[in-house]
Amino acid sequence: MDKPTLPKGTRDFGPAVMAKRQYILDAIRKVFQKFGFQPLETPAMENLSTLTGKYGEEGDQLLFKILNSGDFLKDVTTAKLETKNSKSITADISEKGLRYDLTVPFARYVVMNKHEIPTPFKRYQIQPVWRADRPQKGRYREFYQCDADVVGTDSLTCEAEIILMIREVFQSLNIEDYTIKINHRGVLTGLAELAGAKENQTALFVAIDKLDKIGEDKVKEELLGKGFSEKSIKTVFDILNFQGTTSQKVVFLNDQFTKSEAGDRGVSQLSAVLRLLRDYNSDDKHVEFDIALARGLSYYTGCIFEVKINNVSIGSVSGGGRYDNLTAAFGDKENLSGVGFSFGVDRLYDAMEELNLFPKEAQASTKILICHFDEETQRFGLKELSALRAAGISAEVYPDQSKMKKQLDYANKKMIPYAIVIGSEETKNGFLTFKNMETGEQEKLTVQQIIQKLKA
């Protein structure tokens, strides 16, 4: 029999990786909840009618589709089968697909439950999504998304709170060197207007979005190719290259946008968000107004965010923005404005690994392993084990009668920081050998003394 394998692009998360992932997700979840976001989970499978047409043609290709159960070919005509047209036959043999992101299921949920949910509705959702992408380094066919959105309000306190939440998550993960880039769709539109490119703004945003990756010269080349004049390109880059603090940029753009309604709206909303941060008794630390931030999606209508961890290989770990009409794709007529952001869990994981930020404690399974020399000493250890657990200390006993080395190896493999070794001596006087697995240090203590020590 062949050794079993994993489907390509998928991963097992073993105990060591899971411990670190849970450390990240717990930190995020805790902050989401502290700020009033409530959890939602939707099914892995959605009707294809819910999913198709929401992610563009390329997205439709990347949906994983579920084969109908039973005799799925029964109602397909032989003539149609003979065409061997996979695309057109798909609809006959598959009516469900796997979740491609968390936004469309969220919108579907809101439409189906609009009369029951609180308004505004603050939800977070942490679940895997599936994409039939070509697997490559850092790109998987199954990966977690971790979204938080507020819908049903256009209050800019939501934007300010997104900044506060990102900072609180990073603080609890001990990530110190990072930048929250912020921009506004209106600022980008204003920029297009100044460049006389109002009709061609998508091409402009697409090009600008690549600045980070390909640099100024190549972006200029691309714009020339798309028919932008030298003059309008100069106008764009004079603005993009303005150097200054966030407040100085606000003042500078205010001057530029006197004739652009969109630009003016963008700058004043951004400055309102910054003022709100002060109202929150906070400041704009880590926040950088980045006029070039476009984040591809034409989807955003207000503020846009992107968070980069500095000095690591994959920097961008979070992003989001304000959008209009979350539920319009489902024919909903209410104009549900919302703002949301998401953390890239895999990228956060890689960055934290690179920065060596996972605390050892977060990776330990239990705190203490009880080791023994024979059945009698093991049985003696069981009541000590119960005493430890009753005190809230996670603990385990080595279950088999094995050599001491094997037992201690087990502790090391599970990163268990302490061991109690019980010999016949210990069963007589109640003083247990308490061993620090890292330093090798040993002392004789009663179980109560050990509990006190670990609780201190």
Added chain:
Amino acid sequence: MDKPTLPKGTRDFGPAVMAKRQYILDAIRKVFQKFGFQPLETPAMENLSTLTGKYGEEGDQLLFKILNSGDFLKDVTTAKLETKNSKSITADISEKGLRYDLTVPFARYVVMNKHEIPTPFKRYQIQPVWRADRPQKGRYREFYQCDADVVGTDSLTCEAEIILMIREVFQSLNIEDYTIKINHRGVLTGLAELAGAKENQTALFVAIDKLDKIGEDKVKEELLGKGFSEKSIKTVFDILNFQGTTSQKVVFLNDQFTKSEAGDRGVSQLSAVLRLLRDYNSDDKHVEFDIALARGLSYYTGCIFEVKINNVSIGSVSGGGRYDNLTAAFGDKENLSGVGFSFGVDRLYDAMEELNLFPKEAQASTKILICHFDEETQRFGLKELSALRAAGISAEVYPDQSKMKKQLDYANKKMIPYAIVIGSEETKNGFLTFKNMETGEQEKLTVQQIIQKLKA
């Protein structure tokens, strides 16, 4: 456009349900970790070669299969397509399926990672599984399983700890009236031997397994139909109907099984587990030796468990047992004995709902909502909000300028227990109106006094 729907047999878990589910899962996870179990997550999709043949023919039918990406019909001959034989064409157009349970992926993981994992390996896994079953009340096509297993040891401390873990989970969920039924595969074999039905034991176990559902008379009828003699049926029921405590049953069966090696092994292992519980400084509270417990699966080879919550409509919420050769289905030659159990999360949820055991606090999203009369009072409230959050209190501000009634309705809808109401008066003297949403009681307090009150 039609209103979107959910695929049949699937569910959304909205905030209220999620809060309760998380309450259950957190309690379980905490106990698993306290006892040294480590988390594992496997992908939703597995190769069909991993899944098929593991769940019997019926199970194979119930696997959700993923349509291959791209031009999946390309390599299927027209002749084959013309047969319209769905079953045989499936293998050509689908190579992956959705996880059907957590045991097969676990076995696959162990085989693929046997040199890295600690031995014995204690893992827990809480993930959804998918079955193309006919949906009906209480039976879903997507549902969570919640498994814990130890493999690589036959120590009976594992069985004892399963009992301790179940009791600790139930204690933390405040479930008091329940029974942990325990039996041993050897006892069942011994019973078959006494009844002279060693060759026909599966039929005997299948019939006995239905005692709870169809009663003694019908089981006897079934056994007669399967060719059991009146005499052997009497032997079986004389033993099944023995009344007594767990220890009395042990003594009684010891006498019966003097000539049955399997029966003797079963009784002595059960009594060893009970003795171990005393070594753990515990007892056999809630434990009931149930000679009739068979749990269908021929899969088990040692102790078997089933947990019932008494006086609720669906009682059985947990079960498990010891098995041999977890990894044999993957051609692995090591004889990996293991013991595991799982909680039925949906059933636990229903039982707790029926017993009204979910604490209100577990369902609240935030602890406090800040309400206000206009933009100025809202902005004043933001620094109070930050103070509450800095003290670790989950809190939110109503984001829009809305009527007070609407703001308080929002708090009620989210089950937020307290509100702070800020008017212009409050912005001047710093004494905030602190309102208990349940009693309606109000007092004037500073934010520091509120923090002290909530922390107390």
